[in-house]
Each structure stands twice: as structure tokens, then as C-alpha cells.
Amino acid sequence: MALVPCKECGTLNSENAEICLSCEFPIKGRSQKQLWRWVALGLALVFGLPFAVYSIDLLKAQLQPEASRPAGK
Ligand SMILES: [Zn+2]
Known part of the structure; x- marks a missing residue:
């Protein structure tokens, strides 16, 4: 373990x-x-949060394919 002298008091x-x-x-x-x-x-x-939100959105769309599709025909 190395010792470093304090810049203020030298200890x-x-x-x-x-x-x-x-x-x-x-x-x-x-x-x-x-x-x-x-x-x-x-x-x-900053860079990870949008990516995380995006992948959660993707996951939700994959888990509920009906919900992400527009209903009605
Ligand atoms: Zn000191």
C-alpha cells in the first residue's frame, strides 16, 4: 500500500x-x-435511457401483438 503526502499539511x-x-x-x-x-x-x-424505453416499447409490442395493431376491418 502506497503512502501519499497531503498537499495541505504533508501528513x-x-x-x-x-x-x-x-x-x-x-x-x-x-x-x-x-x-x-x-x-x-x-x-x-442520457444515452441508455432512450434505448431502454425503446426496447421496452418493442417488448410490449411483441408481448401484445393485438394491442399494437389497429383494430377493425
Ligand atoms: Zn493534511
Whole structure:
């Protein structure tokens, strides 16, 4: 396990620590990685949600063929 010095007070913290044990300064790099995780999640939602809605619509149409067809002859 690597130790990273705090940029604020110089205390050595575990690289898994999110904040400095001494001054609670957020250790850089980790928060940025989490930011990118949220950005990726947001993009996945933006692009994945319409696709999910579309496939649910397709599934519904396949499960109920009569309902999707216009009635009457
Ligand atoms: Zn510190």
C-alpha cells in the first residue's frame, strides 16, 4: 500500500484514503476519478435511457401483438 503526502499539511496518508487523516483535506486524484465516474454514469443514463424505453416499447409490442395493431376491418 502506497503512502501519499497531503498537499495541505504533508501528513502521509494511505492512497486509499479519500481525505487527509490530519487536516481532512481531500486527497487529489481520487476525487477527480470519482467525478469522471459520475460523468460516465450521466452519459450512460442520457444515452441508455432512450434505448431502454425503446426496447421496452418493442417488448410490449411483441408481448401484445393485438394491442399494437389497429383494430377493425
Ligand atoms: Zn493534511
